[in-house]
Every structure is written in C-alpha cells, then in structure tokens.
Amino acid sequence: MSVLPYLVAGWIxxxxxxxxxxxxxxxxxxxxxxxxxxxTYVLLLAVGYRDGGTAPVFSDLKPGTRPVxxxxxxxxxxxxxxxxxxVTALLLALVVQVGKRHGTVDPDELSELRG
Amino acid sequence: MSRRARLWVLAVGGLGLAVLxxxxxxxxxxxxxxxxxxxxxxxxxxxxxxxxxxxxxxxxDQRAFDxxxxxxxxxxxxxxxxxLLRQTSDEHRVRPEPARVAPPVRRYALVALPVTLLIGLYxxxxxxxxPGGGFQGGVVVATALHxxxxxxxxxxxERIRPIGLYAMAxxxxxxxxxxxxxxxxxxxxxxxxxxxxxGTFNTLASGGxxxxxxxxxxxxxxxxxxxxxxxxxxxxxxxxxxxxxDSSGRNSDQDNSGRPRAPDNSDQPPAPDxxxxxxxxxxPPEEKPT
Numbered sequence: 236m237s238v239l240p241y242l243v244a245g246w247i248x249x250x251x252x253x254x255x256x257x258x259x260x261x262x263x264x265x266x267x268x269x270x271x272x273x274x275t276y277v278l279l280l281a282v283g284y285r286d287g288g289t290a291p292v293f294s295d296l297k298p299g300t301r302p303v304x305x306x307x308x309x310x311x312x313x314x315x316x317x318x319x320x321x322v323t324a325l326l327l328a329l330v331v332q333v334g335k336r337h338g339t340v341d342p343d344e345l346s347e348l349r350g
Numbered sequence: 351m352s353r354r355a356r357l358w359v360l361a362v363g364g365l366g367l368a369v370l371x372x373x374x375x376x377x378x379x380x381x382x383x384x385x386x387x388x389x390x391x392x393x394x395x396x397x398x399x400x401x402x403x404x405x406x407x408x409x410x411d412q413r414a415f416d417x418x419x420x421x422x423x424x425x426x427x428x429x430x431x432x433x434l435l436r437q438t439s440d441e442h443r444v445r446p447e448p449a450r451v452a453p454p455v456r457r458y459a460l461v462a463l464p465v466t467l468l469i470g471l472y473x474x475x476x477x478x479x480x481p482g483g484g485f486q487g488g489v490v491v492a493t494a495l496h497x498x499x500x501x502x503x504x505x506x507x508e509r510i511r512p513i514g515l516y517a518m519a520x521x522x523x524x525x526x527x528x529x530x531x532x533x534x535x536x537x538x539x540x541x542x543x544x545x546x547x548x549g550t551f552n553t554l555a556s557g558g559x560x561x562x563x564x565x566x567x568x569x570x571x572x573x574x575x576x577x578x579x580x581x582x583x584x585x586x587x588x589x590x591x592x593x594x595x596d597s598s599g600r601n602s603d604q605d606n607s608g609r610p611r612a613p614d615n616s617d618q619p620p621a622p623d624x625x626x627x628x629x630x631x632x633x634p635p636e637e638k639p640t
Contacts, residue, residue, distance in 0.1 A: 237382065241375035248371075249364050256360045283389065286382035291393060291404035294479045294552050298397055303404070305389030306396070310408035314420045317485050317571075321427035324578050328434040331585055 240281035248274035261330045261340040265323060272319045276312050283308035400548040401557035406477045410563040414542040418527060421567060425524045428574040432517070435581040441591040443584075449503040459501030466494035474568035478557035484564040488571025495576060504587050513580050516573040523570025530562055 247270060254267030283305030289296065291306035334340045379385055396407030409417050437443065470490030477483030499507040534543035542559075549556035 237380040238375045238378070240381050241378055242372065245368065245371035245375065249368055252364060252367075253360065256356065281381055282378065283386065284382050285384060285386060285389075290481065291389075291396075292479075292481055293397065293402040293404070298393075302384075303389075303393060305386040306392050306404035306408050307388045309405045310413065313405065313409060313485065314416065317420055318423050321424045321574075321578075324582075325427045325430050325434075328431040328581065331582075332434055335591075 240284075241278065244274045244278035244281060246274075247271075247277060259341050259343065261333060261342060262327070264342065265326045265330060268326070269319060269323055272315065275315055279308040279312045279315065397551075399544060399558060400551040401478050401560055402552050403478055403480060403483075405481070406483050406560055406564065407557065409483070410477075410560045410567075411544045411558070414531070414544075414559075414563065417563075417567070418531065418542065421524060421527055421570060424571065424574055425520065428520060428578050431578055431581050435585055437584075437589055441589050443588045444590050446504040446587050448505060451501065451503070456501050459497045463494055463497040463501065466497060467491060470494055470572070474564060475554065475561070477564035477568075478560040479552060479554070484567025484569075485571050487564075488568045489575055491568070491572040492575035492579070496579060499583075504583070507583075511576060511580060513577060516576045516580075519573035520570055520577055523566050523568075523573065526566035526569070527563060530559055530566060533559070 251267050251269075251271030251274065254270060255264055258264040258267060285302050285304050288302045288304040291303040291309065296303075330340055333345065337345060339345065392408050392412060393404050395412055396402075396404040399407060399411060401407035401411065470487045470493075472487070473482035473490055474484055474487030477487065495510060496507065498510060531542035534541050534545050537543070537545040539545060544558040544560070546558040546562075548558050554561070
C-alpha cells in the first residue's frame with residue numbers, strides 16, 4: 236500500500252491536534268505540539284524515500300552505483316527538527332512564567348485577564 | 351464554550367481534515383517511487399562542489415540562505431528564553447548545596463565527558479563528509495558539558511559555564527555565519543555563495559565554505575543550548591521566591607512534579623521544621639534544616 240506512510244503522518248498530526256484541544260496542562264500541550272510537528276518529519280521523509288535507496292552520503296559510496304533517497308527533504312527535516320526543539324524551549328519558558336504568575340498551568344483556568 | 355461542545359467542534363474539524371489529507375495523499379507521488387527531480391539535481395550539484403554529504407551541501411551551500419533563517423530562529427528562541435526566565439525583582443538566588451554522587455555514576459560520567467566532547471567536535475568537523483554537522487555536533491558538545499552536573503554537582507557545572515561567555519559565543523556564531531555570507535559579496539557573486547576552492551573530494555578540506563559554515567553553526571548551537579539549559583536549570587535549582595507569601599504552596603507543587611526536592615522526602619526520615627517556608631532548591635542528601 237503505497238500511501239500508508241502519508242496516512243501515518245496525517246494520523247500523527249490529528250492525534251497531536253486532539254491532544255492540544257483536550258489538554259488540561261500546558262506542558263502536556265507543548266508536548267502535543269511537538270507530536271504535531273513530528274508528523275511533518277514523517278511526511279517529508281516519506282516523500283523523499285526511494286525503493287532500495289540508501290543515505291545520500293558519498294564518503295563510502297561510489298556515485299551512481301546505488302540509488303539514494305532525496306537529500307532535499309532530509310535537509311528540510313533537519314531544519315524542522317532544530318526549529319521544533321528551540322520553539323519547544325521557548326514555549327516551555329512561557330509555561331514556567333505562566334505557572335509562576337498564575338499558580339496554575341491548566342489552560343481552562345487561565346481565562347481571566349490579569350495585569 | 352463547554353468542554354462537550356469543544357469536543358464536537360474538534361471531531362467535525364478533525365474528520366474534515368482527515369478526509370482532505372486522505373484525498374491529498376492519493377494524489378502524492380507513490381511512496382518509494384523513482385521520481386525525485388530535486389533530489390537528483392541536488393546530488394549532482396553537491397558532487398560538482400566536492401561535498402560528499404549531500405544533506406550538508408543542501409543545507410550549507412545550495413540552501414544556505416534558508417539555514418541562515420533557521421539559525422536566526424534558534425538565536426531568537428534562545429534570546430527569548432533567557433529574557434523570559436530571567437530573575438525578577440521578587441526572586442532571589444540560593445547557592446546550591448554540594449551534593450554527594452554515587453561513585454560509579456561519578457566515574458562513568460567523568461569518563462564519558464571527554465569522549466562525548468570529542469565525538470561532538472568530530473561530528474561538527476566532519477559535517478561535509480559524513481552524517482552530522484554543526485547542528486547535531488553542537489548539541490552533543492553542549493550535552494557533554496552537562497555530564498559534569500551528573501558527575502559532580504551544579505556548582506561544578508557553573509564553574510565551567512560562565513553564561514556571559516556562552517551568550518557571547520552564541521552571538522559570535524550567528525555573526526560568523528552572516529560574515530561568511532558577505533564573503534560571497536566581496537568575491538563579486540551572490541550572498542552566501544560558495545566562493546572558496548572546493549578542495550579534494552572526500553577529504554576534511556572539501557566543500558568550500560560548507561565546513562566553515564558548519565563550524566559557525568556548531569559554535570552557535572553548542573553555546574545556545576548551554577544558555578537555554580542554564581536558564582531552565584537556574585529556575586529549577588537556584589531561583590526561589592521565599593518572600594512571596596504563597597511560595598510554600600508553590601514549592602510543594604514543584605515537589606509533586608518530580609523536582610529535585612522529592613528524594614529527601616522519601617529517602618530520609620522526616621526532619622522537623624523543614625517543610626513549608628524553607629525552600630530547598632537542590633537535592634543535597636546531607637542537607638541541614640535552616
């Protein structure tokens with residue numbers, strides 16, 4: 236079934252969205268956002284895969300002897316991972332401050348405005 | 351909106367999105383197919399520029415400008431985290447107590463530290479040849495430094511981790527990337543063009559500007575991760591707000607969520623007078639109640 240990896244990526248994205256919407260804890264919500272982002276890794280790498288392909292690294296591989304997988308999407312995934320990790324750190328810093336100022340990290344209890 | 355209504359909206363939206371994603375995935379090129387026009391061209395361009403790791407060639411040569419944006423996101427996120435987690439006026443720092451570490455843990459971590467550091471530097475330096483590069487190696491280097499926290503204690507980590515210096519190194523890495531890009535302008539071509547000689551294929555000095563950009567990114571990522579982790583660790587270990595009347599309640603919250611204070615509740619007989627107002631930021635096994 237040649238669409239299964241794409242469907243897996245979609246499923247990971249939807250399950251992350253479900254977690255985000257039903258989350259009762261902001262740390263958990265940040266984790267769910269990371270799950271959503273993980274679906275893009277799966278999608279990108281699935282798009283770039285080639286049957287029988289190996290890593291696009293030619294330090295021990297003679298060019299042209301074997302098919303290689305698409306390096307462009309791999310580079311995109313690397314970008315994605317780095318940005319995801321740093322944004323997660325920034326969001327967790329926000330959660331730390333929310334927890335300190337409001338005494339709770341439940342998004343449902345954070346509805347009131349406070350100066 | 352009530353919880354129930356929200357779930358219904360989520361179900362409808364999720365179902366709609368699932369249908370769209372399914373329809374879209376049927377139109378995508380089949381999994382494992384042979385048609386990768388960009389991939390084929392990227393491999394050709396990387397081999398023409400003597401860079402054997404094609405992913406590094408894409409990141410630091412063909413799409414180097416995109417990586418500049420990525421690096422800037424990293425820089426801004428580190429900056430934002432430092433600003434968000436800075437010590438506020440109603441908080442003060444408690445010097446962490448020296449902690450006792452089990453000898454096998456100390457031995458193993460002290461052996462692993464230089465090895466990990468070397469592996470990290472190797473990964474940064476060989477980014478143009480083998481899988482790895484500045485981003486991956488930088489994280490490994492930063493992790494290696496934090497093995498000292500496991501091996502000794504937080505004070506030892508602070509001694510090898512002057513935050514100001516690492517923050518400057520973070521900025522210097524970002525600046526080095528920008529200036530290496532400007533080298534292309536000076537040479538008379540485009541910004542971030544690969545202007546250096548390409549070197550011999552599959553040697554350390556191949557790939558033109560790729561190893562230099564990797565080194566700049568390695569410096570930035572390593573120091574950026576150190577600064578990021580320092581902000582979080584300071585919050586967990588050093589910064590307390592004892593003057594705040596509700597700090598005792600918050601401290602007990604932290605204990606419940608597995609913060610460092612948990613062990614001395616379980617491993618030691620309950621000492622009188624240490625609960626409530628006395629913040630114990632670290633996990634010193636032989637800590638005296640103050």
